[in-house]
Amino acid sequence: FRDAVEDFSGRSPSRFAVIVFVLLIVLFTFLFSLPISSATGTSTNLADSLFTAVTVICVTGLSTVDMATHWSFFGEAVIYLGVQIGALGVLTLASILGLVVSRRLGLRSRILAAGEADPSRTHSGVAGASQAVRLGEVGGLLATVAVSALVIEGGLALLLFPRMLIDGIPVGTAALQSLYYSAMAFTNTGFTPNADGLAPYASDYYFLTVLMIGVFLGSIGFPVIYAFSRALRTPGRNQWSLHVKLTLVTSVILLGAGGILYFALEFSNPATFGPLNGFDKGFQSLFLSTMTRSGGFSTIPIDQLNGSSMLVTDMLMFIGGGSASTAGGIKVTTIAILFLAAFAEARGNDQVQAFRRRIPVDILRLAVSVVLWGASTIAISAIIILQISKASLDDVLFDVISAFGTSGLSTGLTASLPDAGVYVMAATMFMGRIGTVTFAAALALRQRRQLFQNPEERPIVG
Amino acid sequence: FRDAVEDFSGRSPSRFAVIVFVLLIVLFTFLFSLPISSATGTSTNLADSLFTAVTVICVTGLSTVDMATHWSFFGEAVIYLGVQIGALGVLTLASILGLVVSRRLGLRSRILAAGEADPSRTHSGVAGASQAVRLGEVGGLLATVAVSALVIEGGLALLLFPRMLIDGIPVGTAALQSLYYSAMAFTNTGFTPNADGLAPYASDYYFLTVLMIGVFLGSIGFPVIYAFSRALRTPGRNQWSLHVKLTLVTSVILLGAGGILYFALEFSNPATFGPLNGFDKGFQSLFLSTMTRSGGFSTIPIDQLNGSSMLVTDMLMFIGGGSASTAGGIKVTTIAILFLAAFAEARGNDQVQAFRRRIPVDILRLAVSVVLWGASTIAISAIIILQISKASLDDVLFDVISAFGTSGLSTGLTASLPDAGVYVMAATMFMGRIGTVTFAAALALRQRRQLFQNPEERPIVG
Ligand SMILES: [K+]
Ligand SMILES: [K+]
DSSP states (O other): OHHHHHHHHHHOHHHHHHHHHHHHHHHHHHHHHSGGGBTTSSOOOHHHHHHHHHHHHTTOOOOSSOTTTSBOHHHHHHHHHHHHHHHHHHHHHHHHHHHHHHHHHHHHHHHHHHTOSOGGGGGGOOTTOOSOOOHHHHHHHHHHHHHHHHHHHHHHHHHHHHHHHHTTOOHHHHHHHHHHHHHHHHTTOOOOSSTTTTGGGTTOHHHHHHHHHHHHHHHHOHHHHHHHHHHHHSOSOOOOOHHHHHHHHHHHHHHHHHHHHHHHHTTTOTTTTTTSOHHHHHHHHHHHHHIIIIIOOOSSOGGGSOHHHHHHHHHHHHHOSOTTSSOOSSOHHHHHHHHHHHHHHHTTOSSEEETTEEEOHHHHHHHHHHHHHHHHHHHHHHHHHHHHHOOOHHHHHHHHHHHHTTOOOOOSTGGGOOHHHHHHHHHHHHHHHHIIIIIHHHHHHTOOOOOOOOOBOOOOOO | OHHHHHHHHHHOHHHHHHHHHHHHHHHHHHHHHSGGGBTTSSOOOHHHHHHHHHHHHTTOOOOSSOTTTSBOHHHHHHHHHHHHHHHHHHHHHHHHHHHHHHHHHHHHHHHHHHTOSOGGGGGGOOTTOOSOOOHHHHHHHHHHHHHHHHHHHHHHHHHHHHHHHHTTOOHHHHHHHHHHHHHHHHTTOOOOSSTTTTGGGTTOHHHHHHHHHHHHHHHHOHHHHHHHHHHHHSOSSOOOOHHHHHHHHHHHHHHHHHHHHHHHHTTTOTTTTTTSOHHHHHHHHHHHHHIIIIIOOOSSOGGGSOHHHHHHHHHHHHHOSOTTSSOOSSOHHHHHHHHHHHHHHHTTOSSEEETTEEEOHHHHHHHHHHHHHHHHHHHHHHHHHHHHHOOOHHHHHHHHHHHHTTOOOOOSTGGGOOHHHHHHHHHHHHHHHHIIIIIHHHHHHTOOOOOOOOOBOOOOOO
């Protein structure tokens, strides 16, 4: 059996990933539909059970029921377990797929390089690696990911726990809630364990800052966390990879731009940041900007934002977080590479470059594919939801992009959709979660060498 | 002076194009602000005069005043002249820039090819061409474009004139209106000379079909029209270029997809196609789909469309028509190349191909640049208009994309904006019109050869 799994997962790792996700969702749909899972002891209907299973496994954070009151303690435990499995699963699968892809491409480019004079191409090769990823390696990777998650979530919980005690929450509840909050932050899910959500902590900057750190670490991606931890263990001259630099720089730019835009656009909105003083406005703007990366916590009613801020949020949620992270979206490196390509074009450079490194052409094509696929998913989903709900584009686009980008912020539309709309939203969350991870890898894996070259011709563009 | 113009336009043709457009807009703003231009004999204010000048010169078709009743006969004549100059100007400038770019690139790729073994690269060179485009050539091109426009508009007017006589319109009015309608169709402007617009012809399929043909011919682009006319003159074995094939196939796919979607989404909308029978629904859906290419005529109240249909329209208007055409948008070849790149990636091909031709990498980068620039323009404009008007995203996105794509369909929002919003919309129309033409060319022109190659590194995408 082990051989069979290894063989299948090695030959088509992206299909393997999709099947694992589907099986997890089926299992959790079953668990959530059990009477024992609901607070009232009655069975939850299929649409809500399935939606909750998808939102938990995909760590999206959207909901069609009140997540803090609908479920029993058993149900909450299933949710806690689900987001951990979902988040670790995504991190691990993404890293494995990254490994497979880089090996295949490595091998491929070494083969190509052998036939070419240009020595710069050999840089992308991983020396002497075989193509198959063994199950043993997967186990090692999973362990590393799990330990990282455990350490970070434990640290966050330790920071939150005393604060909750000071706020007068009983020790047992405080322990459970600090674990729950830390998991929801690091996995970028965004559910709250208490019925009134973040409201009690809306001006508790210590609490909110810990959540922001958790969300940021979760959304930055495992490759970057790994680079951080290596730098901590072996201080001194560490070479940061292009991926780490691109992810960090783009994330910081997006965080800052989002914060500034929210500050400006909501400055005089009485329902959001209008009544706050300057510092509070700034902090809450930065908090909201961080949560679009795809944390999903919010201290303000999202449907009270100005339409302009909602459009800004749409764009930030579409971009999402780092590759191989618990965040969703098309990923920050994807948008960075598109802009780098446009800058290269504007400056007349032949190559796309960043940090004195050349980015190969197939990466640009992959980025274009990911964006097109994301935009198509969102367009189809939005058209269906608009037709079903006849709601405004403001709300529909926001909730659909939130589902795709697994952000979990909501205008309230998702909770009010009929069953048909709930299934469409569940499908959108599923596409958003597994899509960028496995689809991109599946595309990259099926590289075929073309021996026959057609003549070149230049159509006019623009 | 002639030498000076030649020198400047040769060195920086895109800046030359922008300056020509700005001067035309200034001149027409002055003409529209004259008391003689308005029906009441009073001066029109600056915001409306400027907006009308931009919408006319950019053949957008949006308006802040009632175009059929606000202006005097003199004003209408200025409008007629303006759209002709605007349309011919765009066609000519785009063709000139295309010529310049293809020559520069031709020269450049011949230089590159000389240093390489791969013979396939020489295919893109234009043999023995010098870099500068002489003013004489521009004159010749302008003449060709003007004659084509005259022939097509004349033909359209001859088809419309008898119909108007049959409808009982006096001969003089019918002659003027048929000329006006044919100009508005071929230039893809979309203004109507009569106060009640297309309403009298809303079920006149002969009239609407002539308009559709006019809009389609205008939106397909001069290179394609030229290929058609050559094929008519010399029947037999004509080689259609990749650009012609890509433009035609993509246009037909978009027309068909738009028609089918409108038919399905508006099937039971009582305010639009609901009351019509099956054939009428089909015809009107196809008419609406054609007009998004960027005709701008409409037989139904646009703000009564379902939100789903409006989103479909947003996407079609964003794509727009063919390159070097009177239509706007990012152009059909641009979107085609992005999808071809994604398909190539999905099938594991090393090269982007279409119709047995290889599409070079820099074309993909140009397409990415054009889309990013278009999306950024629309995003910034939409955020500002949302903040100014506090209108719904449905209406704001629609009118902003209509302005960018010079489509001219409107939910009515543009006419109700305060002056600040009117200036933003005017800027959006200007960016949409000159942008894809001159920006893309400007980018492509400044090709610089890079001698130093940085080492390659592969960031993770998606
Ligand atoms: K989330
Ligand atoms: K138009």
